[in-house]
Amino acid sequence: AQSVTQLDSHVSVSEGTPVLLRCNYSSSYSPSLFWYVQHPNKGLQLLLKYTSAATLVKGINGFEAEFKKSETSFHLTKPSAHMSDAAEYFCVVTLFGSARQLTFGSGTQLTVLP
Amino acid sequence: NAGVTQTPKFRILKIGQSMTLQCAQDMNHNYMYWYRQDPGMGLKLIYYSVGAGITDKGEVPNGYNVSRSTTEDFPLRLELAAPSQTSVYFCASSYGTSDQETQYFGPGTRLLVL
Numbered sequence: 249a250q251s252v253t254q255l256d257s258h259v260s261v262s263e264g265t266p267v268l269l270r271c272n273y274s275s276s277y278s279p280s281l282f283w284y285v286q287h288p289n290k291g292l293q294l295l296l297k298y299t300s301a302a303t304l305v306k307g308i309n310g311f312e313a314e315f316k317k318s319e320t321s322f323h324l325t326k327p328s329a330h331m332s333d334a335a336e337y338f339c340v341v342t343l344f345g346s347a348r349q350l351t352f353g354s355g356t357q358l359t360v361l362p
Numbered sequence: 363n364a365g366v367t368q369t370p371k372f373r374i375l376k377i378g379q380s381m382t383l384q385c386a387q388d389m390n391h392n393y394m395y396w397y398r399q400d401p402g403m404g405l406k407l408i409y410y411s412v413g414a415g416i417t418d419k420g421e422v423p424n425g426y427n428v429s430r431s432t433t434e435d436f437p438l439r440l441e442l443a444a445p446s447q448t449s450v451y452f453c454a455s456s457y458g459t460s461d462q463e464t465q466y467f468g469p470g471t472r473l474l475v476l
Contacts, residue, residue, distance in 0.1 A: 252404075257402070282464075284467075289469065289470075290469055290470075291366065291452060291454075291467035291468050291469045291470055292405075292452065292454075292467040293467070294464050294465075294466075297464065338404055338405070340404075350405075350407065350465070351404075352404025352405045352406075353404050354402060354403055354404050355402070355403075355404060
């Protein structure tokens with residue numbers, strides 16, 4: 249069985265300050281992990297993915313995430329928030345070998361204040 | 363490339379009515395998926411398809427039907443709409459189905475059943 253927990257349902261930051269969106273996972277096997285972003289009235293867009301290569305993963309728009317097996321975490325970070333980063337972010341875990349086993353977190357709504 | 367397209371964007375149904383949600387992709391992807399997203403929740407898989415003529419159930423298939431007669435199209439059918447089916451529906455596609463495959467999402471269809 250697998251699960252993913254996004255620890256904050258809402259995060260607010262000021263423009264230009266760092267962003268931290270937290271994700272913990274549970275998986276019996278070596279997981280693949282993804283972060284997707286959803287802008288209002290849009291579909292989900294892949295930000296980055298971890299697939300057992302480098303533990304520090306760089307994604308689009310300056311986001312990155314670090315896979316920490318000992319902490320079962322895959323937190324998403326960005327050094328400096330931009331207004332356009334305001335969106336909902338989903339952490340996703342999948343079992344090795346089957347994308348149909350995708351498990352989504354409940355999402356974190358990021359607000360960026362001017 | 364248009365990517366993954368979905369129609370309609372929004373629909374109101376009365377209880378007991380039926381409708382088909384359309385999904386098409388122009389990326390020649392073998393795999394297609396239907397998800398639903400309820401408020402404050404992550405996405406849950408309804409049905410998926412690994413190619414034309416082949417479909418299988420996901421986590422929440424009850425009340426829905428799918429077909430896949432072509433590589434491009436993957437319609438989702440609601441036969442007897444119920445209030446519990448009020449949700450946002452996302453279609454996605456991927457080239458493969460391994461854990462490392464990125465899924466590409468459409469913009470979603472918002473359905474309200476009254």
